[in-house]
Amino acid sequence: MDTTAQTDHDPALTGEGADQAQALVYPRINCQDVNVFYSGKQAVFDVSLPVFDRSVTALIGPSGCGKSTFLRCLNRMNDTIDGAKVTGDIFMDGENINSPDVDPVLLRSRVGMVFQKPNPFPKSIYDNIAYGPRIHGLVDDRQELDAIVEKSLRRAGLWQEVKDRLTQPGTSLSGGQQQRLCIARAIAVRPEVILMDEPCSSLDPIATARIEELIDELRKRYCIVIVTHSMQQAARVSQRTAFFHLGHLVEMGDTDQIFTSPRERRTEDYITGRFG
Amino acid sequence: MADHIVSAFTDELDKIAADLMRMGGIVETMILDSCQAVDRNDKELAKDVISRDPSVDRLEEEVERQIVSLIARRQPMAHDLRSVFAALKTAGELERIGDLSKNIGKRTLMLDDAVPSMMRHGVARMARPVSLQLHSVLDAYATSNAETAKMVWESDDDIDQHYNSLFREMITYMIEDPRTIGAGAHMLFMAKNLERIGDHCTNIAEFIYFQITGEYLMPHERPKAPNTGV
Numbered sequence: 001m002d003t004t005a006q007t008d009h010d011p012a013l014t015g016e017g018a019d020q021a022q023a024l025v026y027p028r029i030n031c032q033d034v035n036v037f038y039s040g041k042q043a044v045f046d047v048s049l050p051v052f053d054r055s056v057t058a059l060i061g062p063s064g065c066g067k068s069t070f071l072r073c074l075n076r077m078n079d080t081i082d083g084a085k086v087t088g089d090i091f092m093d094g095e096n097i098n099s100p101d102v103d104p105v106l107l108r109s110r111v112g113m114v115f116q117k118p119n120p121f122p123k124s125i126y127d128n129i130a131y132g133p134r135i136h137g138l139v140d141d142r143q144e145l146d147a148i149v150e151k152s153l154r155r156a157g158l159w160q161e162v163k164d165r166l167t168q169p170g171t172s173l174s175g176g177q178q179q180r181l182c183i184a185r186a187i188a189v190r191p192e193v194i195l196m197d198e199p200c201s202s203l204d205p206i207a208t209a210r211i212e213e214l215i216d217e218l219r220k221r222y223c224i225v226i227v228t229h230s231m232q233q234a235a236r237v238s239q240r241t242a243f244f245h246l247g248h249l250v251e252m253g254d255t256d257q258i259f260t261s262p263r264e265r266r267t268e269d270y271i272t273g274r275f276g
Numbered sequence: 277m278a279d280h281i282v283s284a285f286t287d288e289l290d291k292i293a294a295d296l297m298r299m300g301g302i303v304e305t306m307i308l309d310s311c312q313a314v315d316r317n318d319k320e321l322a323k324d325v326i327s328r329d330p331s332v333d334r335l336e337e338e339v340e341r342q343i344v345s346l347i348a349r350r351q352p353m354a355h356d357l358r359s360v361f362a363a364l365k366t367a368g369e370l371e372r373i374g375d376l377s378k379n380i381g382k383r384t385l386m387l388d389d390a391v392p393s394m395m396r397h398g399v400a401r402m403a404r405p406v407s408l409q410l411h412s413v414l415d416a417y418a419t420s421n422a423e424t425a426k427m428v429w430e431s432d433d434d435i436d437q438h439y440n441s442l443f444r445e446m447i448t449y450m451i452e453d454p455r456t457i458g459a460g461a462h463m464l465f466m467a468k469n470l471e472r473i474g475d476h477c478t479n480i481a482e483f484i485y486f487q488i489t490g491e492y493l494m495p496h497e498r499p500k501a502p503n504t505g506v
Contacts, residue, residue, distance in 0.1 A: 232351055259353050261490025271353040273285065274278045 028053040028193060028223040029074060034088035036069050036078060043069045046088075047249045049242055051193070056215060056224045058238035058255065060231060062275060065244040067227050071195050074225060075111035076104045092193075109136050112186030116198040118178035120170030120185075125162050128170040128181055129153065132189040148188055156184035157214050176207025183214060187222070194218065196226040200233065212237050231271050235259045243267045277355065285350055292342050292363050293417075299335045299370045300414040302328055304407055306377035307473060311403030313384045314466065315396050325381035332374035339367040355487075362487035366417070369476040369483075373410065376469040376476075383462045391459040398445050399466045402438050406470045409435065409477040413484065422488040429481035433499050435474035442467045 027050035036044035044066040051057050051074075059067040069078070076097065078084040090097045097107055109132065120128050129149040132138075139145045149166070153159040158180045162173070170181050179199060186194055196215070200208040215237045218224060228234050234241050235255060242252040243266070251264040262268045269275050279286045306325050313322035343364050346352065352360050380399075409428055416424035443464065450460040482493045 231353060235353075260357060262354050268354050269278060272356045273280045273282060275281065 026053050027051060028092065030089075030091040031073075032089045032091070034070065034073055034086065034090060036066070036073060037085045037087075038069075038081070039083035043247055044073075045247045047244075048088075049249060049252050051223060051225055052240060053223045054219060054221065055239040056219050056226060056237050057240045057242065058234035059225065059227045059242050059244060060229075060234050060270075061244035061250075062270065063229075066247040067242075067244045068197055070244065071197055071225060071227050074193065074195055075108045075113055076102075077108075077113065079104055109189045110191055111193040111195060112189065112191035113195045113197070114179070114182050114186055114199045116201050118175060118182050118202070120173070120178050120181050123170060124167045125153075125170050125173070125181065126166040128185050129188045132185060136189055138189065152184040152188040153181075155187055155218070156180045157210065157217070158184055174207070176203050176210055179203060179207070179211060180214065183211075183218075187218070191222065193223045193225065196224065198227055198229060201229065208233075231259070243270065245270070282350075285356075288342065288346050288350070289356065289359060292339055292346070292360065295335055295339050295342070296363055296366060296370070297414065297418060299332055299339070299367065299374075300410065300417075302332055302335070303370050303373045303377060304410050304414070306332075306374055306381075307407040307410065307470075308403055310377045310380035310384065311400045311466075311470075313381060314387070314463075315393075315400035317384075317387070317389060317391075317396065319385055322381040322384035326378050329374050329378040332371055336367045336371040339363060355490075358487045358490060362483035365483045366480050369480050373473050373476050376473050380466045380469055383466055387459055387462055392449070392456065395446065395449055395456065395459060395463055398442050399463055399470070402435075402442055402467060402470050405438060406435055406473050406477075409474055410480075413477050413480045416481065417484050420488050422485050425481045425484040425488065426493065429478050429485065429493055430499055432474050432478045435471060439467055439471040439474075 029051040031051070032048045034044060034047045035042060047066075047070055059071060061067050072078050073086050073090060074097075076086075078086050086098060088098075092110070095102065121131060123131070126149055129152050130145050133145060133148050139148060150159060150163075153162060158177060161177060162181075165172075170178065173181060179202075183194075183199075200211050203211065212233065215224060215226070219239075226234075226237065238255045240252065241255045241258040243250045243258065243262075243264070245266050251258065251262060251267045253263070257263075258267065259271060262271065306328055309321055310325045312318065313325060343360050346360060350356075409431070412424055413428045415421070416428065446460045446463050446467070450457045478498075482495075485491070485493050
């Protein structure tokens with residue numbers, strides 16, 4: 001691990017030389033009996049699962065199985081949908097994020113999100129990154145902001161490619177670069193958790209490999225939850241995998257176990273391509 | 277288990293399993309025939325056994341080629357992954373069994389016609405339980421029966437005991453009549469080959485058990501015959 005990671009203020013790093021093996025068994029988020037309804041129709045049923053710190057948790061399952069809906073519960077994105085109702089408890093550091101006392105805007109700075117399609121702001125590359133730290137008041141002066149922009153772009157593996165064109169629009173980048181820009185934008189506000197909803201589905205294999213390499217790098221510092229339709233991707237990037245079907249959590253386990261010896265028949269049928 | 281949505285995937289796995297069973301069938305007769313050749317001093321049969329080995333090698337290559345291609349194109353998971361892993365490993369074990377049987381055939385050709393039939397019978401007696409082990413483990417593979425695989429895995433001990441007793445028997449013949457030492461040495465190698473075939477069957481049983489259950493049989497938990505120093 002590089003030294004900047006140790007000296008950087010990062011809520012994911014508590015105490016000196018936090019041990020990675022210990023971190024793996026420590027749930028950053030604990031979900032209990034989460035149900036989601038859209039206009040009275042239930043989309044997610046009694047899902048309880050822990051999300052471990054400094055590891056990647058992959059959510060897999062067929063279309064419409066509730067994995068993206070569940071992911072959106074973790075930073076209360078379902079609040080923005082009319083008629084959506086979430087019940088159950090989602091504890092993050094002991095605090096129920098569904099409590100009315102929790103400010104969803106602040107919550108989303110702690111739980112960043114990256115979407116299927118790269119969605120940079122129609123602003124310069126620099127401003128895309130600087131936007132979050134500015135509105136959250138994380139910086140005092142321009143020098144500090146420059147440092148955050150550089151560090152975020154470096155962590156997203158994009159700095160070398162864009163350092164000489166920071167004033168150009170974010171939309172001028174390639175798809176894969178735009179997605180890394182969005183990841184840089186998400187980590188600029190120092191989140192604890194990063195949610196990714198099919199982050200590679202619109203990218204070519206090379207850009208996908210870069211994002212996967214980045215995810216592997218980021219998991220040393222963050223708790224990451226990724227929704228993916230590619231089981232190979234889930235197998236490659238995650239340490240834990242959860243399989244959803246028809247709104248239910250069917251099985252969750254170590255990624256190795258899920259892909260070599262799943263316990264549930266439905267998991268087996270889905271990952272071996274037998275779902276009829 | 278239900279078929280894959282992509283039916284060609286199921287067909288490819290079935291083809292690999294069928295080729296493996298063909299390999300198994302050939303090597304099973306190679307064991308029996310090579311030992312019958314020893315027993316009856318049938319040099320023609322021994323040559324015939326030797327001539328079958330290249331077809332086993334070709335089948336192994338064929339199975340390997342299919343598996344590499346399947347992994348590249350289908351990225352098998354879960355039971356499919358375990359079954360191609362087991363098939364790949366099993367093909368290697370069967371190929372070795374073919375080699376060991378061929379070696380028994382080659383040694384038969386080198387045996388003097390005057391070798392006492394008592395010595396020949398000893399090797400022939402050991403062939404039956406060994407080929408039965410292979411037959412049972414192939415049966416476990418064909419019927420996806422983890423219990424049968426485990427039974428084979430646990431009963432290798434019998435083969436080892438057979439080998440130990442044959443070893444002592446051959447030593448006795450050689451002590452009694454030093455003219456039998458040349459033949460006795462060949463017989464000991466043949467017996468050792470059969471004992472090794474038993475070990476290969478045990479390995480196959482482990483792969484098949486893993487394929488079916490997703491769990492490993494632990495070698496240190498297997499019953500072992502007392503060490504006789506051979």
